[in-house]
Amino acid sequence: MSPSTSLPDIYFNFFMFTTDMFVFPMNMNTPNVDYKKLVVNHIRQLQAFGYNGFEFPIAPTFGENFSQDIQNYQELKQYLNDQGLSDVKISTNVLGTRTFDPSSFYPQQRQKALEYLKSRVDITATLGGEIMMGPILIPYGVFPTTDFNDPIWSDQLQEHLGLRYQNAQPIFNELGKYAEGKNVKLAIEPITHWETPGPNKLSQLIEFLQGVESKQVGVVIDSSHETLDGDGPEIFSEQVKHLADEKRLHHIQISSPDRGPLHTSWLPWQDFLKPVLEVYNGAIAIEIFNATPPFVDLLRLSRRKFWIPGQDHPNEYPSAYDIAKKAIEATKKEITKVLAPRAVS
Ligand code: XLS
Ligand code: ZN
Numbered sequence: 001m002s003p004s005t006s007l008p009d010i011y012f013n014f015f016m017f018t019t020d021m022f023v024f025p026m027n028m029n030t031p032n033v034d035y036k037k038l039v040v041n042h043i044r045q046l047q048a049f050g051y052n053g054f055e056f057p058i059a060p061t062f063g064e065n066f067s068q069d070i071q072n073y074q075e076l077k078q079y080l081n082d083q084g085l086s087d088v089k090i091s092t093n094v095l096g097t098r099t100f101d102p103s104s105f106y107p108q109q110r111q112k113a114l115e116y117l118k119s120r121v122d123i124t125a126t127l128g129g130e131i132m133m134g135p136i137l138i139p140y141g142v143f144p145t146t147d148f149n150d151p152i153w154s155d156q157l158q159e160h161l162g163l164r165y166q167n168a169q170p171i172f173n174e175l176g177k178y179a180e181g182k183n184v185k186l187a188i189e190p191i192t193h194w195e196t197p198g199p200n201k202l203s204q205l206i207e208f209l210q211g212v213e214s215k216q217v218g219v220v221i222d223s224s225h226e227t228l229d230g231d232g233p234e235i236f237s238e239q240v241k242h243l244a245d246e247k248r249l250h251h252i253q254i255s256s257p258d259r260g261p262l263h264t265s266w267l268p269w270q271d272f273l274k275p276v277l278e279v280y281n282g283a284i285a286i287e288i289f290n291a292t293p294p295f296v297d298l299l300r301l302s303r304r305k306f307w308i309p310g311q312d313h314p315n316e317y318p319s320a321y322d323i324a325k326k327a328i329e330a331t332k333k334e335i336t337k338v339l340a341p342r343a344v345s
Contacts, residue, residue, distance in 0.1 A: 003277060003278050003279075003281075003342055004277070004281040004339070005339055005342045005343045006339070007335060007336070007339070008277075008281055008282065008283055008284050008335070009052045009053050009089065009282075009283040009284070010051055010052065010053070010283070010284055010285075010328055010332070011051065011052070011054055011055055011089070011091065011283050011284070011285035012046050012051045012053075012054055012055070012285070012286050012327075013054075013055040013093065013253070013285055013286065013288070014039075014042070014054060014056055015057055015289055015290070015295070016288050016290045016308075016320050017042060017292070017311075017320065018035075018057065018292065019057045019059060019293075019294065019295070020057065021035070021039060021057065021058075021059070022035060022059075022076070023035060036076065036079050038310050040080065040083050040085065041309075041310050042310075043085060043088060045309070045321055046321075046324060047088075049321075049328050050332070051286075051328060053088070053089030053090065053091065053283055053285070054088065054089070054090055055090075055091050055092070055093050055133075055285050055287070056090055056091070056092050056127065057092075057093045058092050058093065058094050060095050060097045060100075062097075062099060064112075064115075064116075066116065066122075067119075069119060070119060070123055070126060073123045073126050073127055074126050076127075077127050089128075089129075089283070090127040090128055090129045091124070091130070091131040091132070091133065091251065091285070092120065092123060092127065092129050092131070092132045092133070092134075093133055093134045094117070094120045094124075094132055094133070094134045094136055095134055095135055095136065095139075096113070096117075096135060096136045096137060096138060096140055097116075097142075098139045098142050099112075099116075100113040100117070101113050101138075101142075102136070102137065102167075102168045102171040102172065103138050103161075103167050104167060105163075105164075110167060110168075110171050113171065114175060117136060117171075118175065118178050120132060120136075121175070121178060121179045121182050121186075124182070124184045129184065131184070131185050131187055131220075131250055131251050132179070132184050132185070132187065133186075133187035133188075133189055133251050133253075134189050135189050135191050135196055136186070136188055136189075137172070137188050137199065138164060138168075138196065138197060138198055138199070140196050141195060141196050142196075142197070144157065144160055144161075144197060157197060157198070158198075161199075165199075165208045165211075169212050172188075172212045172214070173213050173214050173217070175214075176213075176214025176215070176217040177216070179217075180214065180216045184216075185216055185250040185251075186216060186217045186250070187218055187219055187251040188205055188208075188209075188217065188218070188219055188220070189219075189220045189221075189225070189253075190202055190205050190219075190221075190225055190226075190229070192225045192228040192229045194228070195298070195299070200225070200229040201229050201231065202221065202226070202231070203235075203239065206219075206242065206243070209246075209248060215246065215248060217248070218243065218246075218247070218248030218249060219243055219248055219250060219251075220250060220251035220252065220253060221249070221251075221252055221253070222252075222253040222254075222255050222287065223253065223254050223255055223272045224287070225255075226272065227266075227268060228257055233268070233275075236271070236272075236275060237274075237275040240275045240278075240279060240280075241275070241278075244279035249279065251282060251283065251285070252276055252280060252282065252283070252284045252285070253284075253286075253287045254267070254272075254284055254285070254287070254327075256288075259287075259299060260288065260289070260303060261288065261318075261326065262286065262326070262331060263327060263329065263330040269334040269337075270337065270338070273334055277335065277338050277339065284331065284335070286324070286327045286328065286331060288324070288327060289301065290306050291303065291304065291305035291306075292305070306318055306319055307320065308320045309321055
């Protein structure tokens with residue numbers, strides 16, 4: 001691929017507002033409004049800021065009524081279409097859970113996880129999406145323990161995860177083949193060790209993928225996790241190139257190390273963007289976490305909540321929209337720094 005000179009699509013992740021597209025976060029102030037209407041308002045406002053796609057969190061389920069889940073998203077998609085938003089681009093964010101664990105030592109549980117993940121591929125396709133991303137390989141935030149509940153860390157953890165990656169490889173190969181039939185790419189996300197046991201680093205995921213034949217299974221690189229747990233700018237450039245050569249660089253997220261505002265952050269923009277934009281011209285998604293449940297506890301968010309228009313009482317501090325607007329401005333500015341010299345040369 002020759003490097004592009006035009007701006008990529010910029011997506012916004014709904015984690016700013018909710019982890020479930022059907023319900024208000026628990027600390028809502030206006031419980032009687034239909035959440036779908038607020039979703040539409042958010043999309044319209046964010047489009048006005050220049051966003052042209054959205055990442056929808058697909059809430060995990062504890063039951064097994066996957067066809068009901070798919071139907072709910074079909075209805076949501078229909079509603080968006082009816083509101084004149086049929087062209088809106090959507091990708092999905094999915095989690096591996098303790099219940100649906102593709103890396104389990106128990107074959108039956110792996111099969112259940114495969115069914116669950118297939119249903120999430122179906123949901124993605126239903127929404128018209130082509131990318132399903134997230135920590136889907138090892139259950140998110142579930143840190144392994146011994147039978148006596150002692151935590152497992154460091155070398156022991158890596159040995160343990162090594163076996164679990166092997167368990168998951170055939171499952172992902174099969175999921176990849178299934179996803180190919182639905183025109184969905186699977187982008188597994190390395191996530192910082194503060195949040196989840198693994199994979200934390202691109203190198204670990206690259207090793208895992210060597211045992212998965214289907215190229216439909218690839219990677220999303222999130223700048224936040226890469227900054228916290230990655231191997232530094234030089235190795236990063238090589239890894240990005242390798243993944244692009246393998247046709248496995250499926251998606252990119254821009255998120256600051258503290259998961260907060262992007263326009264005032266320590267993100268190493270150019271070290272991150274330059275190697276990426278050399279080989280990648282897909283969408284770039286902005287991911288900012290607001291102090292809503294469950295992230296407020298999970299990520300220990302000490303900062304103030306960005307109040308959500310249409311949901312929270314306005315206050316003197318920045319709103320979710322203020323932060324989203326500044327985020328796309330900062331991101332476009334930094335992308336332009338990489339692309340502009342190309343346009344003239
Ligand atoms: C974060 C991921 C997201 C969360 C868990 O960067 O995109 O999946 O970590 O919901
Ligand atoms: Zn992310």
